[in-house]
Amino acid sequence: MHRPYDLKKVQAKPVQAGQLQTKPIVWTIAGSDSGGGAGIQTDLATINDLGCFGCSVITTITAQNSVAVNLVEPVSEAMLEAQLTALYDDLQPAAIKIGLIANQQQLNAIACWLNAFRQRNIANQTVPVIVDPVMVASCGDGLNQTDELDFSPFKGLMTLVTPNAAELFRLEGLANIANPHSKVGFHQAATALNQLLRCNVLAKGGDAEPWQGETASDLFVCQQVNGVSESHQYQQIWLTSQRIDTDNNHGSGCTLSSAIACFMAYGYVLHDAIVMAKAYVSKGLINSVQYGQGTGPVAKTGWPEDISLYPSISFYYDHQPCDLFTSTTQSGCYDNGFPQLSQEIGIYPVVNDVVMLEALLKANCTTAQLRIKQSDNLLLKDIEQQIQQAITLGRDYNAQVFINDHWQLALKHGAFGVHLGQEDVELANLDSIKEAGIALGLSSHSIFEILLAHQLKPSYIALGHIFPTTTKVMPSAPQGLAKLAHYAALLKPVCPTVAIGGINKHVLDAVKATTVRSVAVVRAITEANYPETAFKQLSHQWFSDSTGISTKSQYEKEPNDSKYMIKGNSDDE
Numbered sequence: 407m408h409r410p411y412d413l414k415k416v417q418a419k420p421v422q423a424g425q426l427q428t429k430p431i432v433w434t435i436a437g438s439d440s441g442g443g444a445g446i447q448t449d450l451a452t453i454n455d456l457g458c459f460g461c462s463v464i465t466t467i468t469a470q471n472s473v474a475v476n477l478v479e480p481v482s483e484a485m486l487e488a489q490l491t492a493l494y495d496d497l498q499p500a501a502i503k504i505g506l507i508a509n510q511q512q513l514n515a516i517a518c519w520l521n522a523f524r525q526r527n528i529a530n531q532t533v534p535v536i537v538d539p540v541m542v543a544s545c546g547d548g549l550n551q552t553d554e555l556d557f558s559p560f561k562g563l564m565t566l567v568t569p570n571a572a573e574l575f576r577l578e579g580l581a582n583i584a585n586p587h588s589k590v591g592f593h594q595a596a597t598a599l600n601q602l603l604r605c606n607v608l609a610k611g612g613d614a615e616p617w618q619g620e621t622a623s624d625l626f627v628c629q630q631v632n633g634v635s636e637s638h639q640y641q642q643i644w645l646t647s648q649r650i651d652t653d654n655n656h657g658s659g660c661t662l663s664s665a666i667a668c669f670m671a672y673g674y675v676l677h678d679a680i681v682m683a684k685a686y687v688s689k690g691l692i693n694s695v696q697y698g699q700g701t702g703p704v705a706k707t708g709w710p711e712d713i714s715l716y717p718s719i720s721f722y723y724d725h726q727p728c729d730l731f732t733s734t735t736q737s738g739c740y741d742n743g744f745p746q747l748s749q750e751i752g753i754y755p756v757v758n759d760v761v762m763l764e765a766l767l768k769a770n771c772t773t774a775q776l777r778i779k780q781s782d783n784l785l786l787k788d789i790e791q792q793i794q795q796a797i798t799l800g801r802d803y804n805a806q807v808f809i810n811d812h813w814q815l816a817l818k819h820g821a822f823g824v825h826l827g828q829e830d831v832e833l834a835n836l837d838s839i840k841e842a843g844i845a846l847g848l849s850s851h852s853i854f855e856i857l858l859a860h861q862l863k864p865s866y867i868a869l870g871h872i873f874p875t876t877t878k879v880m881p882s883a884p885q886g887l888a889k890l891a892h893y894a895a896l897l898k899p900v901c902p903t904v905a906i907g908g909i910n911k912h913v914l915d916a917v918k919a920t921t922v923r924s925v926a927v928v929r930a931i932t933e934a935n936y937p938e939t940a941f942k943q944l945s946h947q948w949f950s951d952s953t954g955i956s957t958k959s960q961y962e963k964e965p966n967d968s969k970y971m972i973k974g975n976s977d978d979e
Contacts, residue, residue, distance in 0.1 A: 429457060429458050429459040430458050430459070430500035430501070430668075430671035430672055431458070431459050431460075431461060431497050431498065431499050431500050431671070432453045432458045432459070432460055432461070432499065432500060432501045432502070432503065432664070432667050432668055432671050433460075433461045433462070433463065433493060433497075433499040433501070433502045433503065434446055434449035434450065434453070434460060434461070434462050434463070434502075434503045434504075434505065434664060434667075435462075435463040435465060435490075435502065435503070435504045435505065435516060436449055436462070436463075436464070436465060436466075436503070436504065436505030436506050436538075436540070436660070437464065437465050437466035437467070437468055437478075437505065437506035437508070437540070438464050438466065438467050438468060439468055439470060439657070440467075440468060440469055440470055440471070441470050441471040441472055441656075441698070442703065443472060443656035443657045443697075443701070443702070443703035443704075444656055444657035444659075444660045444703070445468070445505060445506060445657070445660060446462050446464055446505075448657040448660045448661055448664070448703060448704070449462070449503060449505065449660055449661075449664040450462060451706050452660075452661050452664040452665055452668065452706060453664055453667075453668055455706035455707070455708060456665060456668040456669070456686075456708075456709065457668075457709075458500075458668045458671055458672075459497075461493050461497050461499070462489075463486065463489040463490055463493065464481060464489065465480060465481060465486060465505075465506055465507055465508055465512055465516075466478055466479065466480045466481065466506055466507075466508040467479050467480075467481065471698055471700070472656065472696075472697065472698035472699060472700030472701055472702065473698065473699050473700040474700075478508065480508030480509060480512060483511060483512070483515055486512060486515055486516070487515065487519070490516075490519050494523070499533055499671075500533065500670075500671035501533060501534045501535075501536070501667040501668065501670045501671035502533060502534070502535045502536070502667065503536045503537075503538065503663050503664050503666075503667040504516065504535065504536070504537045504538065505538050505540050505660055505663065506540040507539075507540075507555060509555075510555055510556060513555055513556070513557065513559060513560075514559050517559035517560050517563060518559075520535065520560070520563045521563060524563060532632075534565040534566070534666075534667060534670040534671075534676070534679075535563060535564050535565050535566075536564075536565060536566050536567075536568065536663045536664075536666050536667045536670075537557075537560060537564050537566070537567045537568070537663075538567075538568045538569075538659050538660060538662075538663035539555070539557060539567060539568075539569050539573050539577065540573075540659065540660070541555075541572070541573050541576060554576060554577075557577060557603060558602070558603070560603060560605075561602075561603050561604050561605075562603075562604045562605070563605075564603065564605040565605065565606060565670075565676065566605060566606045566607070566608055566666065566676060566680075567599065567603060567605055567606075567607055567608070568607075568608045568610060568659065568662060568663050568666070569599070569607075569609060569610065570609075570610040570611075570612065570613050570659060571592060571609070571610065571611055571612075571613045571614035572613055574592070574595050574596065574599065574609050575595055577599060577602075583595045583598065587614075587615070587616070587617075588617060589614075589617045592609065592611060592614055592617075592625065593625060593642070593722070595609065596609035596625045596627050596642075597627050597642065599627075600627040600629070604629075605629070606626070606627065606628045606629055606631070606676060607625075607626070607627040608624055608625075608626050608666075608680055609624060609625045609626075609627070610624050610659065610662070611623045611624050611625065612624075612649075612658075618649075620648070620649060621646050621647065621648055621649060622646070622647050622648075622649050623644050623645065623646040623647075624644070624645045624646075624684070624717070625642065625643070625644055625645075626641075626642070626643040626644075626645055626677075626680060627641075627642050627643075628640065628641055628642075628643065628676070628677070631675060631676050631677065632675070633675040633852075633881065633882050633883055634675050634676070634677055634852070634854075634881065634882070635828065635829065635851070635855070635881055635882075636881065637828070637829050637832070638677060638854065638855075641721055641722075642721070642722040643719060643720070643721055643722070644719070644720045644721075644722065645680070645681065645684060645717040645718070645719060646717055646718045646720070647684060647688055647715075647716075647717045647718075650688060650691035650692055652691050652692070652694050653696075653701055653702075654691070654694035654695065654696050654701055654702030654703065654704070655691060655694070655701060655704060656700075656701040656702060656703045656704070657703045657704050658687055658690075658691065658704050661686070661687055661690060661704045661706075662683050662684065662686075662687050663683075665679075665682070665683035665686045665687065666679045666680055666683040667679075669682045669683060673883075673889075674852075674853070674889075675852055675854070675882070677852060677853075677854035678852050678853040678854050681716055681717055681719075681853060681854055681857060682709075682710055682716075682853060684716070684717050685710035685712070685715040685716045685717070686707070686709075686710045687704060688710075688715040689705075689707045689710055689712065689715050690704035690705045690706060690707055691704055691705075692705075692715075693705035693707055709892065711892070711895045711896055713857075713860065713896050713897065713899070713900060716853075716857055717857075718857075718861060719854070719857055719858055719861065742863070743863030743864070743865075744839075744840055744844075744845055744846040744862075744863060744864050744865045745843055745844070745845045745865055746865060747773075747806060747845065747865055747866065747902060748806075749772045749773065749806055750772075750923075750924070751772075751773045751806070751866065751902065751904060751923065751924035752772070752773070752924055752925075752945060752948055752949060753771075753924070753925060753927055753941060753944045753945045753948055754773050754774065754775065754904055754924055754925060754926040754927065755771060755774045755775070755926075755927055755928075755931045755932075755937075755941060756774070756775045756777050756810075756906075756926050756927070756928045756932075757774065757775070757776060757777070757931070757932055758776070758777055758778055758779075758932070759776075759778075759792065760776065760792050760795045760796050760799065762932065762937055763776055763796055763799060763807070764799050765937060765938055766931070766937065766938060766941055767799055767800075767802075767803040767805050767807075768803075768938070769938040769941055769942055770942075771805065771941055772804075772805050772806060773805065773806040773807075773808075773924075774800075774805065774806075774807055774808070775807070775808040775809075775810055775825055775847075775926070776792065776793065776796040776807065776808070776809055776810060777810035777811070777825075778792060778793070778810070778812070779811075789812065789815070790815050790819075793809055793812055793815045793816065793819060793821070794815075794819045796809065796821075797809070797816070797819050797820065797821045797822070800821075800822050801822075805822075806822050806823060806845070807821070807822050807823070808821070808822065808823035808824060808825045808845070808847055809821045809823070809824055809825070810824075810825045810826075811825075811826065811827070811830055813826065813830070813834045813835070813839060816839075816844065817835075817838055817839060817842055817844065820842070820844075821844055822844070822845060823844060823845035823846065823847060823865060824839055824844055824845070824846055824847070825846075825847040825848070825849070825868070826846070826847070826848055826849070827848075827849045828848065828849060828850070828855055828858060828859065831848070831862070836862070845865035846862070846864040846865050847864060847865055847866045847867070847868060847904070848862065848864045848866075848867055848868065849867075849868045849870070849906075850867055850868060850869055850870075850893075851870060851871070851880065851881075851882040851885070852882060852885075853892075853893065853896070856869070856893060856896065856897065860897070860900065860901060863901075864901065865902070866901065866902040866903065866904055866923075866924075867897060867901050867902070867903055867904070868903075868904045868905075868906050868926060869885065869890060869893045869894070869903055869904065869905050869906065869922065870885065870905060870906035870907035870926075871884055871885065871906060871907025871908060872884060872885050872886065872887070872890050872905050872906065872907045872908060872909060872917065873886075873907055873908025873909065873913060874907075874908050875907045875908040875928070875929075876929075884907065884908070885907075887916055887917065887919075887920055890905055890917070890920045890922060891920040891921070893922075894920050894921045894922040894923070895921065898921065898923075902923045902924065903922045903923045903924065904922070904923065904924045904925065904926050905917050905920070905922045905924070905925045905926070906925070906926035906928075909925050909926070909927055909930065910927070910929075910930035911930065911943065911944060911947060914944060914947050914948060915947070918948060925948065927941075927944060930944065931944070
């Protein structure tokens with residue numbers, strides 16, 4: 407019987423000056439694969455490949471190669487505890503992945519340690535724990551000392567559990583699911599496991615036959631997830647990828663769960679980490695190589711920046727598919743996408759009245775957005791009048807003027823474009839907008855939302871919020887420049903991008919360095935003393951190269967600043 411853990415007695419050693427960590431630390435608690443294709447070996451290879459620092463707790467030593475597992479020998483409980491204690495004493499994890507557990511005694515011991523770890527402090531309560539309930543090796547040999555493990559001691563301690571179809575139906579309490587070889591049965595088992603273990607579930611369907619066919623669909627059953635839009639919580643989400651024509655899939659589950667842990671260690675929300683990890687595994691399968699006589703391992707290929715490798719996303723409501731965000735929804739009219747923009751966006755002012763809009767258009771602004779919220783205390787007729795005026799101004803100045811949210815009025819008066827948040831997509835008549843030839847801009851606050859937006863093939867995708875902003879309350883944390891660079895790289899071949907959120911002249915050069923195509927600016931223009939001058943200065947800065955020489959034709963004259971003056975600080979957005 408294992409003893410309770412007292413982590414209060416363990417004090418983490420202080421980091422010395424000049425020795426600050428530059429990589430997030432990711433633990434893997436799993437078995438050793440002497441063949442190198444799975445387990446601890448592939449976990450550490452994945453962690454290193456994705457730029458994290460890997461630490462390991464070995465639960466089991468296996469004698470195996472690519473053909474067979476010859477011997478499985480668990481470590482002693484004392485050794486398991488000693489490894490956990492040693493790591494906690496010195497190398498605090500940003501994320502933990504748990505793989506092969508040899509027996510129930512080990513599982514109970516790890517659960518006891520996790521419980522103490524969670525209770526130690528608030529920071530530990532948010533450390534993601536990803537559990538891959540490994541039971542069978544890729545060659546078909548069993549890896550556990552017992553046929554079934556009871557994972558209920560992990561209840562409430564895990565962030566995500568990632569069983570494949572075979573493991574899903576072997577888990578405790580799921581043996582009696584009706585029609586286990588059907589999509590309905592798979593769905594029932596995943597949702598039941600979600601309730602049983604009180605955690606998010608990614609049920610991997612690649613080995614679920616025969617209903618999968620040419621694609622491989624995983625079911626993500628999620629609970630409340632911090633940093634994610636409310637509309638994407640407590641959902642059942644199908645993530646579908648094309649099958650990769652290869653037999654070299656050894657360690658695919660280990661690679662997936664380790665990659666999820668790594669991406670979460672970098673601060674990506676769970677939804678992002680899952681789709682990124684799936685793209686990572688897909689690329690690894692494409693580039694896999696057979697080394698021995700049996701199944702080869704999944705290759706390690708770096709951060710996934712090819713959007714074609716990411717899964718398509720569809721939601722389920724009441725057990726029925728709702729493909730609202732796919733390019734074949736409603737009338738199927740999105741196959742060719744919404745209209746492409748004829749002018750480069752550059753600096754993209756977002757304003758809340760037509761007076762300022764006209765002033766900016768006179769200053770040679772070519773793309774702008776009118777954002778009038780219901781909270782602005784305007785009557786609907788007044789809102790409609792401003793929208794109608796904005797649309798007319800756009801035509802008069804040959805500018806790309808987008809109307810935020812009010813898609814019905816934009817449609818009624820023939821707007822150039824509409825900008826929608828992802829929650830608004832569920833309410834808008836996208837068929838009518840598309841058929842009217844109106845351009846569509848969509849907001850996104852994560853890679854998961856980028857994929858949803860991309861499936862609709864909009865005219866541009868807004869990425870944000872990059873820095874803290876007070877213009878609206880956001881469920882997500884500021885994305886930052888590192889994430890923006892990944893977002894821009896992901897979308898560069900397929901869709902124009904616009905960074906938004908807290909952008910002003912002080913950060914503009916750093917934003918430009920991420921290769922994002924354009925930037926939306928709010929307070930740095932709307933609260934400037936002279937909005938036209940602020941716009942021109944930002945435009946010059948954006949379109950200038952490193953020498954300060956503008957790469958775009960200069961404006962012919964200065965604006966008449968006296969026409970529009972607002973008190974404020976343009977340096978603070």
